[in-house]
Amino acid sequence: MSRNFSTEYHQILDAIDQIDPVKYGYTRNHIDGAVTYLSPYIARGVINTRMVLEKMIEKGYRLGQMETFVKELCWRDYFQRVAQAKNINTDIRQEQSMVTNRAIPVAVVNANTGINAIDKAIRDLYASGYMHNHCRMYTAFLTCNLAQSHWLQPARWMYHHLLDGDWASNACSWQWVAGTKNGKKYYANQENINKYTGSNQTGTYLNKSYEELYPAEIPAALTEYATLNLSTNLPTTNFEDWHADWPTFIYNYYNLDPLWHKNENGNRVLLLDPNVFSDYPVSDKCISFILELSKNIPGIQIFTGSFEELKQQHPAGDYYFKEHPLNSGYQGKEEPRDWIAPDVNGYYPSFFAYWKKAEKSILKWMEN
Numbered sequence: 001m002s003r004n005f006s007t008e009y010h011q012i013l014d015a016i017d018q019i020d021p022v023k024y025g026y027t028r029n030h031i032d033g034a035v036t037y038l039s040p041y042i043a044r045g046v047i048n049t050r051m052v053l054e055k056m057i058e059k060g061y062r063l064g065q066m067e068t069f070v071k072e073l074c075w076r077d078y079f080q081r082v083a084q085a086k087n088i089n090t091d092i093r094q095e096q097s098m099v100t101n102r103a104i105p106v107a108v109v110n111a112n113t114g115i116n117a118i119d120k121a122i123r124d125l126y127a128s129g130y131m132h133n134h135c136r137m138y139t140a141f142l143t144c145n146l147a148q149s150h151w152l153q154p155a156r157w158m159y160h161h162l163l164d165g166d167w168a169s170n171a172c173s174w175q176w177v178a179g180t181k182n183g184k185k186y187y188a189n190q191e192n193i194n195k196y197t198g199s200n201q202t203g204t205y206l207n208k209s210y211e212e213l214y215p216a217e218i219p220a221a222l223t224e225y226a227t228l229n230l231s232t233n234l235p236t237t238n239f240e241d242w243h244a245d246w247p248t249f250i251y252n253y254y255n256l257d258p259l260w261h262k263n264e265n266g267n268r269v270l271l272l273d274p275n276v277f278s279d280y281p282v283s284d285k286c287i288s289f290i291l292e293l294s295k296n297i298p299g300i301q302i303f304t305g306s307f308e309e310l311k312q313q314h315p316a317g318d319y320y321f322k323e324h325p326l327n328s329g330y331q332g333k334e335e336p337r338d339w340i341a342p343d344v345n346g347y348y349p350s351f352f353a354y355w356k357k358a359e360k361s362i363l364k365w366m367e368n
């Protein structure tokens with residue numbers, strides 16, 4: 001059965017309360033492990049990584065007990081920093097090698113790769129908007145490193161369907177698998193997939209040792225490719241109640257934080273810029289999800305158009321927004337997002353280098 005993601009704010013906070021960061025550490029790689037399913041809320045800016053860690057600290061967990069969990073939260077922040085500093089739409093550190101196409105295998109789109117656990121994960125992605133991290137890695141590996149597709153179009157396909165679609169985490173993770181981020185491609189064989197997905201499949205094109213897999217011929221099942229024409233269906237503007245003497249708070253696909261400027265008067269606008277969604281298209285399921293999440297923000301109204309168009313129609317008053325690399329043409333008072341280690345910014349070529357600094361910042365925070 002596919003997972004259902006509540007959009008009620010109090011249930012989202014309850015889910016943070018339920019996290020077992022210790023169990024997480026030794027089970028997270030398994031698809032039935034104690035993962036949090038919080039990414040759709042973190043990616044949509046309803047909650048943030050700092051809030052999650054704060055709760056764990058409040059509960060008395062020590063860093064040593066929950067290091068794996070904290071590191072994963074920091075992977076998220078790390079990729080956000082990479083996206084602030086670099087153009088992540090091109091190969092970050094080195095060109096992807098062994099590329100024969102800039103499309104996506106039809107078998108991946110149709111959940112028909114012949115690898116049962118991956119096919120099920122893709123079907124579940126379509127049904128629920130979620131995929132476990134390991135299945136994302138397997139899907140990207142099959143696509144980039146076996147079917148020899150360049151990572152960009154397949155990443156756009158996965159982003160389109162994920163409720164947690166976050167271009168920084170998405171593009172950087174695909175690049176990590178394809179070897180353009182750190183120079184090493186990720187490989188998995190059937191034994192690995194069986195181990196972490198609880199499947200028991202044999203006789204597939206992945207039933208090989210790693211030496212036999214790399215570099216392999218493209219398996220026959222993956223040799224047909226498609227170019228997808230992805231688009232977004234946006235709702236129409238529903239925006240009537242405007243107070244010229246109030247400030248305006250801009251919410252968008254990456255900021256649906258109900259606590260942001262909560263107790264102030266303000267025009268609250270969910271800005272859906274068609275240009276951004278044309279570059280980064282998302283499914284109807286993702287749009288329904290954000291519309292439901294936005295109901296946690298009293299008085300929010302929808303404006304479908306660009307920031308410039310909004311400002312032209314309503315020039316008066318101050319505009320506030322949270323910083324994000326995809327905010328196209330925003331003007332006004334930019335406020336920072338919340339980070340686990342706000343003082344660790346700029347570009348770090350490796351997560352390890354970032355973590356060394358972030359860990360110090362976290363320990364300092366925990367001491368106070």
Ligand SMILES: Cc1cc2nc3c(=O)[nH]c(=O)nc-3n(C[C@H](O)[C@H](O)[C@H](O)COP(=O)(O)OP(=O)(O)OC[C@H]3O[C@@H](n4cnc5c(N)ncnc54)[C@H](O)[C@@H]3O)c2cc1C
Nearest residue numbers: 035036037038039072076133136137164165166169170173
């Ligand atoms: C090919 C590929 C594409 C991905 N695309 C996205 C994406 O579009 N959006 C997205 O949020 N994550 C993406 N990830 C990272 C990761 O798979 C998801 O964040 C995680 O699976 C979300 O599920 P969860 O909330 O149950 O995570 P948990 O395992 O419970 O982790 C807790 C939180 O830590 C962060 N996190 C955990 N693992 C990672 C990771 N490997 N990289 C970055 N952050 C992490 C997430 O914010 C997550 O919510 C991608 C990974 C791969 C390999």
